[in-house]
Amino acid sequence: MLKRYLLAPGPTPVPPEVLLAMARPMIHHRAPEFDPIFAEVRENLKWLFQTRNDVLQLACSGTGGMEGAVSNFLSPGDKAICINGGKFGERWTKICKTFGVQVHEIKVDWGRAVDPQMVAEALKKDPSIKAVYVQASETSTGVAHNCKALADIVRPLGETILVVDAITALGVFDLKTDEWGLDVVVTGSQKALMLPPGMAFVSVSDKAWRLADKAKNAAFYFNFKRERENQQKNQTAYTPAVSMILGLQEVLRMLKAEGLANVFARHATLAQAMREGVKAAGLTLFPKESPSDALTTVTAPEGVDGQQIYKNLRVQYGITAAGGQDHLKGKVFRISHMGYADRFDVITALAATEMVVKGLGYPITLGSGVGRAQELLMPKA
Numbered sequence: 001m002l003k004r005y006l007l008a009p010g011p012t013p014v015p016p017e018v019l020l021a022m023a024r025p026m027i028h029h030r031a032p033e034f035d036p037i038f039a040e041v042r043e044n045l046k047w048l049f050q051t052r053n054d055v056l057q058l059a060c061s062g063t064g065g066m067e068g069a070v071s072n073f074l075s076p077g078d079k080a081i082c083i084n085g086g087k088f089g090e091r092w093t094k095i096c097k098t099f100g101v102q103v104h105e106i107k108v109d110w111g112r113a114v115d116p117q118m119v120a121e122a123l124k125k126d127p128s129i130k131a132v133y134v135q136a137s138e139t140s141t142g143v144a145h146n147c148k149a150l151a152d153i154v155r156p157l158g159e160t161i162l163v164v165d166a167i168t169a170l171g172v173f174d175l176k177t178d179e180w181g182l183d184v185v186v187t188g189s190q191k192a193l194m195l196p197p198g199m200a201f202v203s204v205s206d207k208a209w210r211l212a213d214k215a216k217n218a219a220f221y222f223n224f225k226r227e228r229e230n231q232q233k234n235q236t237a238y239t240p241a242v243s244m245i246l247g248l249q250e251v252l253r254m255l256k257a258e259g260l261a262n263v264f265a266r267h268a269t270l271a272q273a274m275r276e277g278v279k280a281a282g283l284t285l286f287p288k289e290s291p292s293d294a295l296t297t298v299t300a301p302e303g304v305d306g307q308q309i310y311k312n313l314r315v316q317y318g319i320t321a322a323g324g325q326d327h328l329k330g331k332v333f334r335i336s337h338m339g340y341a342d343r344f345d346v347i348t349a350l351a352a353t354e355m356v357v358k359g360l361g362y363p364i365t366l367g368s369g370v371g372r373a374q375e376l377l378m379p380k381a
C-alpha cells in the first residue's frame, strides 16, 4: 500500500467535515432551503474577501473568474497592463488578447516580483489604460507581487482598475480588498479554500462596476451584472454548484472559527518553516525575492532533474507535489502548504524531499531540513 499525500498547489486536500457537508442529499437551488445557505455563504465570503461588496459565486474553475474579470470590464480596443512574471501572468495576457484588448505587457523575470514603479511609469505615459492585471501569488514561480503598492498607484486614478488574481493568495495572506482598493479580486475553490475544483469567486468594487457599465459586454455565461442582480436575491443566474456551496458553507465556518489573523499566521509559519527547512537541507529556493506563503518553489540541485524529484516523490513516497512549467520544467519542483495544511504536512514534505534528493545521488544529510523545521514549528514556550 502507498498512502497518498496531496501537496500540490491545487487541487489541495479537502477536510473531512467539508467532504461530509458535500455528501448531503441534493437540494434544489430554487427551493426555499437554498436561500439561508446562500445568504450565509455570501456574508461570510465578504468577510473572507475583506470587502463590503458582493462576492460573485461562479460555477467554473479559477480561469472562468479571470475571463469574466476581463470581459465584463473592458471593450475591444481598450488598453490594459498585464504583469507577466510567470504562467498565470501570461494567462492574463492571453485572455485580454482573446477579447481584443490592447495589452501592454510588463514582463518580470520568473522568480522576481514586479517593480511597482514600472507600473506607475507605464500608467503615467498612457493615462488611457483602463486596467492593471496582476497575480497576488504567481503559483508557477512561488512569488508574491506587492498588491498594496500597486493599489496605491492605481487607486488615485479615476478610471483605471486593479484586477488581482488571488487564487493562491486569498485565505493565505492578508489582502485588504476595500482598504487598499483592490477593484476586482478573483479566487478559486481548489487552492486555499480547501474545496474540490469547480468554483470561482469574484469581488467587484464600485469603481469597477462603473467601468462595467461602459464595457461592451462580450459575456453571456460570465455576465457579472446579471449574476449580481440574482445573487443579491440569494439566487444565481444559472444552476449553481450546489454541493460545492454546501462545502463552502462549512469551509467558511471553519475559517471564521480560526479567525483571519490566525489563518494568515498559520500559513506564514508553515511557509517560513518550509523555506528554512529547504535551506537547512542545503537546497536553494527558486524565488529571488518576495516568496509566496502558499507554496515553496525549490530549485533542483546541480545535476538532478527536477521532474525526476517530482516523479519520485509520487512514485516512491505517494506524495503529489508539482514540477516546473515551461522553461522551468526540470529546473524546479513546487510544494504547497496552503489550505488544509499544518506542520506535519511541511515535515512530511521536507522528509520526503531529503529522501528523494539523496536517493538521486545528491549529498544531503537526512533530517537536516526536517530538524530545522521542527525547531520552528514547536509551540513557543
Ligand SMILES: *Cc1c(COP(=O)(O)O)cnc(C)c1O
Residues within 6 Å of the ligand: 010, 061, 062, 063, 064, 088, 135, 137, 138, 139, 165, 167, 168, 188, 191
Ligand atoms: C490555479 C491558478 C489559477 C486558475 O486555474 P484553474 O485551473 O482555472 O482553476 C489561476 N491563477 C493562479 C495564480 C493559480 O494558482
